[in-house]
Amino acid sequence: MTPVAGRLDSSPPAAAPLPRAFYDRPTLDVARDLVGMLLVHDTPAGRTSGVIVETEAYIGESDPACHAAPGPTPRNAPLYGPPGIAYVYLNYGMHYLVNAVTEPAGSPAAVLIRALSPVEGVALMRRRRARGTGRPGDGLAEMALCRGPGNLTRALGISLRQNGADLCGSRLVITAGPGAPGPLAWGPRIGISVGTEAPWRCYVGGHPAVSKQNGGSDPAKGKGHRV
DNA sequence: CGTTCGATGCACT
DNA sequence: GTGCATCGAACGT
Numbered sequence A: 001m002t003p004v005a006g007r008l009d010s011s012p013p014a015a016a017p018l019p020r021a022f023y024d025r026p027t028l029d030v031a032r033d034l035v036g037m038l039l040v041h042d043t044p045a046g047r048t049s050g051v052i053v054e055t056e057a058y059i060g061e062s063d064p065a066c067h068a069a070p071g072p073t074p075r076n077a078p079l080y081g082p083p084g085i086a087y088v089y090l091n092y093g094m095h096y097l098v099n100a101v102t103e104p105a106g107s108p109a110a111v112l113i114r115a116l117s118p119v120e121g122v123a124l125m126r127r128r129r130a131r132g133t134g135r136p137g138d139g140l141a142e143m144a145l146c147r148g149p150g151n152l153t154r155a156l157g158i159s160l161r162q163n164g165a166d167l168c169g170s171r172l173v174i175t176a177g178p179g180a181p182g183p184l185a186w187g188p189r190i191g192i193s194v195g196t197e198a199p200w201r202c203y204v205g206g207h208p209a210v211s212k213q214n215g216g217s218d219p220a221k222g223k224g225h226r227v
Numbered sequence B: 001c002g003t004t005c006g007a008t009g010c011a012c013t
Numbered sequence C: 001g002t003g004c005a006t007c008g009a010a011c012g013t
Helices: A027-034 A122-130 A149-156
Strands: A038-043 A046-059 A086-091 A095-101 A109-120 A172-175 A184-187 A201-204
Touching: A027 A046, A027 A109, A038 A109, A038 A149, A046 A122, A046 A149, A095 A149, A109 A122, A109 A149, A109 A201, A122 A149
Parallel strands: none
Antiparallel strands: A038 A046, A038 A172, A046 A109, A046 A201, A086 A095, A095 A109, A184 A201
């Protein structure tokens, strides 16, 4: 067997990241097209990755739920920068949330990654999920590992260190994936108190890794508008 | 089933 | 000091 030139480790070759032009588009288009793509994080501990199955768009200073709503601040600076950059921040004092910055520099907008269907590094994800919680991560179903924006960053080892990382680079990247594993649906964004009218959450209807269904108390599945 | 609530850190007023 | 783009345990029905 001929070794692959230039590869010194045993990990499989990574697919090429999506080009920056992918992110340099209207945010709702990017939010839709990111579903089915693969989010990959390479670290010294190993590679973890998953298919994106849930996203939310946050668009501009006029969107009251967007972190750019108060105008430029030190924290939201990445939103004002070039597209294709990771915007990571700490929420509720304990969860890191990761976004992909969209649209040209100067127009602050991003897509929040809310859930993944795990692909690579499931054992490492379990170890990371268990760490610090005092509870065993072993009992977690595979589809629960990256369900929810705070859970997926923990499973992939994403923290403030990745804030500003280039998603078109080599460590934290988004590559072409297998495509959405089910029908897309749109609905209101979750966990916000303003801007709830906009149906800017895009997800795979009924997918087990998707954090919540629309309607809360409504047990029916896939309540969002099908695309 | 359903809803409430505590944990926990920091950006912003 | 206030309010989070959350999570999961603990409660109520």
